[in-house]
Amino acid sequence: MDALDLAPHDWRHPRPLRRPRVILRKTPASASPTPTSPAPSPTPPPAATRESSLHLLRRFTHGITPDLLAHATAAGGARSWFTAQLAPSTVPDPVGDEIDGWFAFLQRTPEELYTRSRNDTEGVWAVMWDLARWTVCRRLSSARQLQEMMVDFWSNHLNVPVGNDDAAYARVDYDKVIRANALGTFEHLLQAAVVHPAMGINLNNNVSTKKAPNENLGRELLELHTVGVDGGYTEADVKASARILTGYRVDLWPAYKAWYDTSRHATGTVSVMGFSSPNTSADGRAVTLSYLSYLAKHPKTARHIARKLCVKFVNDAPSDSLVTAVANAYTSSGTSIPATLLAMIDHPEFSSSVRAKLRNPMEDWIATVRALGIVVERPTTSSSFVNAMHWQYVGLGAAPYAWSAPNGYPNEGAAWASAGRMLNSFNLHRTMAAHYWPKDDATLPDLHTYLPALPATLQQVLDTVGTRLLGETPGSVVSASVAALLGWPLSKRVTARELNYYWPIIAIACTLLDSPLHLYR
Structure with a gap:
């Protein structure tokens, strides 16, 4: 691409211009120091x-x-x-730890964020701005760079936008869930994220009942989070998926309250893409976790996740060979995210994708x-x-x-x-x-x-x-x-x-x- 012409005058006859004030402040102990002497000539390896x-x-x-x-x-x-x-x-991160101490919202529960917003102490929208700021600071400075990359990837895959003012009360806690599972297994990540109050509010599962199941989360769970839009699920699968997920409630009046309501769970036999359960108990949480585990390990989920990872980290049109290799690693490792990533970076297509993203x-x-x-x-x-x-x-x-x-x-x-x-x-x-x-x-x-x-x-x-x-x-x-x-x-x-x-x-x-x-x- 063409270079951006910044010249205010003829470069060959330069005249001195006043430099802007440069603010030099104390650098955190573990951060890179500002160079104070001429840089040495580069001596790169082969x-x-x-x-x-x-x-x-x-x-x-x-x-x-x-x-x-x-x-x-x-x-x-x-x-x-x-x-x-x-x-x-296992990676020491003193600068990241220091940054965590800059943001008080990290220590507050959803209930506390709700109360502070309702009594005009701090609007939840301001907390969401600070969540973004804290996230960017960690991406800038944390020694745990791979974790920050994967938090970004999984947060995007299991997207709960900060612009949803109702879900925002639980969005900080949702971030903690993503971070805790970003380099674990997709099975555990999916189980924790899908039933989280932030996800439930964002996709209306918090108001889903056995008499009126809301299909939003049940559908997106299949289309976006697991088997993919071409996964082969039917409308009957979507309806059964929604019924399985009933019971997870969140109320925002007169106070924030998240709980499982057995009176709202739809019982009765359910079947989704080969998963089936008599679903007889009013407490459907065990069925839900079993269902999410099944979806996480589904072969079509393996390919959907593998392809999405390859598009993010390899190239925009990954080969079938690459996707298959990554999907096989995902499946054989029990949805291990580290094993899946290692299979991706060790594939020849990764090494040949320099500057493809x-x-x-x-x-x-x-x-x-x-x-x-x-x-x-x-x-x-x-x-x-x-x-x-x-x-x-x-x-x-x-x-x-x-x-x-x-x-x-x-x-x-x-x-x-x-x-x-x-x-x-x-x-x-x-x-x-x-x-x-x-x-x-x-x-x-x-x-x-x-x-x-x-x-x-x-x-x-x-x-x-x-x-x-x-x-x-x-x-x-x-x-x-x-x-x-x-x-x-x-x-x-x-x-x-x-x-x-x-x-x-x-x-x-x-x-x-x-x-x-x-x-x-």
Whole structure:
């Protein structure tokens, strides 16, 4: 794609421009320090090894950083890092723990959130904004990057939007359920999520009764969550599915109350896609869990989940060979999510899918902040980075959990490849690289500290800055784009005086971020 022309004047005759104020604050102890000396010349490992490692890290983290690369190296390579990440509780996460302490809502029950909203102490909509902020902070800074990726994936698959004001009271607790099961088994995840009050409210199961079963959750359970739209279920299956799920109640007046109501459960024989039960007990919870277990292990669910994972993490049109291999691992492991992921990354199609996935706007926003080395801090005012960033990524689209329909955000790149989206991304990259806004209560590294010892050729400058921002050198096409933008040949030896201007370094950073090297995962 073409480089974004940021030039306010002729690059070949630069004049000094006043730099914006850069706020430097104390960096959390475990975060990457801001460079204070010229960056060393890159000394990458063999190309094939480095490329495969970067590919795995790009797909299963929210963006390459020097800290991430160091951790992967210390772990013995990207795949060893990945394997360790499959057990998030064993991964120390001091920065993530610190971030958790910034948000009081995490400690409140649905009942408390309801009471606070009803008495005008704190609107539940404000809690949902903070849930998004906390989620983004964790994606930015947590050492448990794979867990954050899978929380995103499963939250989208089992979507309960934060815009549902009634479900919002239980949405924080729902997030905890997703996180607790994101790297466990799909069977347990499905059982916990489907009967959760947030899901019940969002898909009307909280008002479903034996006299008037509401089919919304019963249908979406089949169509979206398990066997898929082509799963072969019938209308009779949908009706029986809805009857099984009756009894899970949530009331929102005069107080929040979630419970199982045996008087509302529809008894009598049920049959759904090979599952059957006499369903004689007024307490249908055991039948429900058995039904959900059956659906989780269904062969069509295995293929539906496998394909969705492959579209998210491999390419938009995964081969039948890949989907079959992943589905087989899912089935043979008893729906183990780690085993399923390992089968996917070990398939040859994964290693050949380098830069086959376009980042959506939210992924781009997070990866941009990570690439630029911005470190967020505890918010103190409405203009603090952590608070103000919400309006920035909401404006871009794809804010966390904001998709209103039950099917979740699309994972295919075509949904995010419009000209308008690209222009918005280009503008984002300039805004963030230039430290325009937001900038309070954050460490904003001076990009000039990412330069090599000068003088150096323009190509050496690009290789050093590219390695710092993206984890790799930019290559001939992107390098030529920067050279054309600056009006300097790649062989030109650039002096400190020539680069001691505000716009040239911004032009370099923005062109790197505007390129496919950054926009594609």
